[in-house]
Amino acid sequence: MKMAAPTASKAASLGCNNKPAFPELDFRSGARVEELNKLIQEFTRHDQREYDDQRALEIHTAKDFIFSMLGMVQKLDQKLPVANEYLLLSGGVREGVVDLDLDDLNVYARGTDYDMDFTLLVPALKLHDRNQPVTLDMRHSALCHSWLSLRLFDEGTISKWKDCCTIADHINGATNYFFSPTKVADWFYDSISIVLSEIQKKPQRGMPKVEKVEKNGTIISIILGVGSSRMLYDIVPVVSFKGWPAVAQSWLMENHFWDGKITEEEVISGFYLVPACSYKGKKDNEWRLSFARSEVQLKKCISSSLMQAYQACKAIIIKLLSRPKAISPYHLRSMMLWACDRLPANYLAQEDYAAHFLLGLIDDLQHCLVNKMCPNYFIPQCNMLEHLSEETVMLHARKLSSVRSDPAEHLRTAIEHVKAANRLTLKLQRRGSTTSIPSPQSDGGDPNQPDDRLAKKLQQLVTENPGKSISVFINPDDVTRPHFRIDDKFF
Numbered sequence: 338m339k340m341a342a343p344t345a346s347k348a349a350s351l352g353c354n355n356k357p358a359f360p361e362l363d364f365r366s367g368a369r370v371e372e373l374n375k376l377i378q379e380f381t382r383h384d385q386r387e388y389d390d391q392r393a394l395e396i397h398t399a400k401d402f403i404f405s406m407l408g409m410v411q412k413l414d415q416k417l418p419v420a421n422e423y424l425l426l427s428g429g430v431r432e433g434v435v436d437l438d439l440d441d442l443n444v445y446a447r448g449t450d451y452d453m454d455f456t457l458l459v460p461a462l463k464l465h466d467r468n469q470p471v472t473l474d475m476r477h478s479a480l481c482h483s484w485l486s487l488r489l490f491d492e493g494t495i496s497k498w499k500d501c502c503t504i505a506d507h508i509n510g511a512t513n514y515f516f517s518p519t520k521v522a523d524w525f526y527d528s529i530s531i532v533l534s535e536i537q538k539k540p541q542r543g544m545p546k547v548e549k550v551e552k553n554g555t556i557i558s559i560i561l562g563v564g565s566s567r568m569l570y571d572i573v574p575v576v577s578f579k580g581w582p583a584v585a586q587s588w589l590m591e592n593h594f595w596d597g598k599i600t601e602e603e604v605i606s607g608f609y610l611v612p613a614c615s616y617k618g619k620k621d622n623e624w625r626l627s628f629a630r631s632e633v634q635l636k637k638c639i640s641s642s643l644m645q646a647y648q649a650c651k652a653i654i655i656k657l658l659s660r661p662k663a664i665s666p667y668h669l670r671s672m673m674l675w676a677c678d679r680l681p682a683n684y685l686a687q688e689d690y691a692a693h694f695l696l697g698l699i700d701d702l703q704h705c706l707v708n709k710m711c712p713n714y715f716i717p718q719c720n721m722l723e724h725l726s727e728e729t730v731m732l733h734a735r736k737l738s739s740v741r742s743d744p745a746e747h748l749r750t751a752i753e754h755v756k757a758a759n760r761l762t763l764k765l766q767r768r769g770s771t772t773s774i775p776s777p778q779s780d781g782g783d784p785n786q787p788d789d790r791l792a793k794k795l796q797q798l799v800t801e802n803p804g805k806s807i808s809v810f811i812n813p814d815d816v817t818r819p820h821f822r823i824d825d826k827f828f
Contacts, residue, residue, distance in 0.1 A: 342807065343371075345793045347671050348373055354450050363692070363696060365741055366741065366743055366744055367695075368743070368745045369418055370692045370730075373691075373695065373744060373745060373748065374689060374692045376748040376749065376752065377645055377646060377649050377692060377695060377748065378645070378689045380648070380649045380752050381648065381649070383752060383755045383756050383759060384648060386759075391564060392565075392566060393727060394562075395563040395568075396453070396566075397563040398545060398562075398563050398564075398567070399545055399561045399563045399566075399570075400425070401750060402544065402545045402561065402563075403559070403561075403570055404423075406529065406532050406533065406536065407421070407459060409532045410455070410525075410528045410529060410532050413528050413532065414480065414528075415497065416461065416497050416501075416524070416528075416600055417459070417460075417461060418460060418462075418463050418522055421459070421460055421463075422460065422463075422577065423458060423459055423460075423747050424458040424629060424630060425456075425458075425635075426455065426456040426458070426629065426633070427453060427455060427694070429445070429454035429456055429558075429569050429571045430442065430556055430573070431445065431454075431571075431655075432454065433665050433666025433667035433668075433669065434629070434667075435456055435458070435629050435667070436613070436625060436627055436667045436713075436721075437556065437611060437612075437625075437667075438613050438665075439662050439665055440555070440662050441553055441555075441556075442553040442556065442558075443551060443558070445560075445569060446559070446758070447756025447758045447759075447762075448757060448759065448760070450567070450569070451558065451560055451567045451568060451569035451759060452566050452567050452762045452765075453566070453567075453568050453569070454569040454570075454571070455570050456571045456573065457570055457571070457572045457573065457575050458575045458577075458609060458611070458627075458629060459525075459572055459573065459575065460574075460575055460577035460609075461521055461575065461576065462485075462490065462494065462577070463576075463578075464489060464490070464577070464578050465577070465578070465579040471578050471580050471581065471582050471608075472582075473502060473584070473610075473626075474486055475584065477619070477622070477623075478615065478618055478623050479515065479615035479616070479617065479618060479719075480584075480613070480713075480716060480719035481625060481626050481716050481719040481721075481781055482614060482615045482626070483617055483623070483624055483626065484515050484622045484623060484624070485515065485576060485624055486514065486516075487499070487515070488513065488514075490589075490662050495514055498516065500520075501516065501520040501521045501523075501524050502513045502515055502516055502520065503520075503621050503622055516576065516756060517622060518574075518614070518621075518622075518623070518624055519612070519620055519621050520614030521555075521574050522557070522574060522612055523552075525557060525572075526557050526575045529550065529557055529559075530550060533547055533550060545561040545562060545634055546561065546562035546563075547559065547560075547561060547562075548560045548561065548562050548567065548571040553571075554612075555574070555612035555613065556572065556573055556612075558570070558571050558572075559570075559572065565765065565766035567765070571642075574612060575612070575627070576610040577607065577609055577611060577613050578607055578609070578610075579603040579606070579607045579678065580605070580607065580608075581607055581608065584716060585608075585626075585628075585715045585716050588716065588717070589601065589605065590771050591678075592678075593677050593678055594677040594682060595635055595638040595677075598637070598638045599635075599637060599638060604631050604634050604635065605631065606631075606634075607630050608626060608627065608628050608630065608631070609627040609628075609629060609630070610624035610626060610627070611625050611626075611627040612624060613625040616723075616724030617724075626715075628715045631715070632670075632674075635674065638677070638686075639673070640686045640687075641688070642686075642688050642689070643676075643677070643685050643691075644685065645691050646694035646695040646698060647673050647694075648701075649691075649699065649751060650669060650698045650699060651666045652717070652751040652754070653740060653748070653751050654666070654669060654702065656750075656751070656754065657737075657740065657747070658736060658737075661729060663722075663725050663730070663734075664702070664706075664733055665735060668705070668722070671711060671712075671713060671714045671721070672698060672701045672702060672705065672711065673698065675712070675714060676694075676701065689823050695748075696741070696744060698742070699737060699740055699741050699744070702732055702737060703738065703741065705722060706722070706731075706733050706734040706737065707731075707734050709722050709723070709727070709730050710722060710723075744794060751817050770824075783811075
């Protein structure tokens with residue numbers, strides 16, 4: 338009986354094809370995809386910090402200090418809501434966790450100035466009693482921006498906040514108070530400064546050392562020294578809304594990558610107005626819509642390999658595109674969300690595709706620059722690059738072209754930067770130059786000091802929830818019992 342000769346595909350599978358398998362290459366740069374994957378993994382390993390019991394306790398101590406400070410700010414003049422809900426995000430404003438302009442921010446570097454960074458959104462006003470879509474006054478503003486009239490609030494609120502408003506005459510002759518982001522930020526900085534001055538007059542054992550308090554535009558940046566750690570808090574005064582803005586209603590009608598993974602109710606639970614204006618907007622009146630709460634939920638649906646590529650790409654562009662400040666890491670985050678909608682979920686879930694995702698994000702960013710077009714993910718009709726000049730976008734596009742031509746070298750540079758930051762942190766820890774707090778194992782003689790069980794619990798929360806964002810509920814009259822939520826888990 339004669340056997341048929343194997344086909345070419347069968348021969349290859351049987352090992353009859355003696356040609357060596359060619360390594361997978363990136364067509365543009367010639368880089369080996371396997372090498373890029375390894376470099377991304379190495380960057381991730383150095384970029385993700387591990388927290389022991391002591392570091393977890395320091396994080397908790399700094400958080401409690403900030404919340405206690407805000408409770409005291411509320412008691413100064415009763416402006417802030419009594420029972421407030423903060424949104425705590427892992428990463429500072431400079432990391433693109435919120436859509437804010439970076440032009441007014443002082444440059445802080447991890448390792449040199451801080452070891453860990455957070456962004457805290459603090460509602461100055463809350464509008465949580467509406468179930469219908471929220472209609473904002475956008476007649477005077479560019480897309481994604483709005484003025485906020487206090488006519489939406491009661492007389493008591495107007496009375497408390499009118500000194501932080503600009504005034505305009507309403508069509509019916511009544512006075513119209515518009516909530517001013519710049520005046521609110523000035524009030525917030527002054528109030529925080531007063532409170533910190535009072536706190537520092539009566540220092541307590543184990544209290545963090547306030548190393549820096551600065552007003553960066555409309556953001557208040559505080560660096561705390563706690564034990565062997567320095568923690569940067571970018572505190573942002575916001576207006577908090579429940580529900581969903583009418584201007585973003587059409588976005589809900591489209592198909593999205595998170596459909597079926599999380600509920601629509603989780604995604605549209607609320608939004609913010611943050612203190613930032615459009616390129617031609619009036620700084621004293623204009624606020625920017627922020628969907629930071631929704632982005633916390635969407636992040637759950639993004640694969641780990643895509644997140645690793647995003648973090649590595651962000652590290653590259655922060656250094657490369659820092660001058661002039663035209664591109665923010667938030668633009669890159671928006672492009673990643675669009676990519677999640679555009680590409681099949683099973684493709685994005687491939688664990689060994691981080692290199693492909695990194696190259697794709699660079700390509701996307703370069704495409705957006707060349708075309709001067711980066712749509713806001715939630716309000717696509719808003720082009721976040723519309724105001725840039727042709728010279729600026731082409732300058733950055735050329736810089737990105739150099740990255741795309743040699744991604745491996747730029748990854749190695751990013752790795753060296755994060756390793757250098759880690760070395761600075763370790764050097765400081767060994768020196769013990771910041772105010773030390775008692776370790777959980779030490780006998781501090783104070784029954785109110787956190788014990789070893791607390792430290793272990795904190796370490797568990799940190800290790801189980803790397804990079805996740807936290808919503809915090811606190812009553813300023815009882816700051817000893819904060820309740821905080823890591824994504825959808827309450828503690």
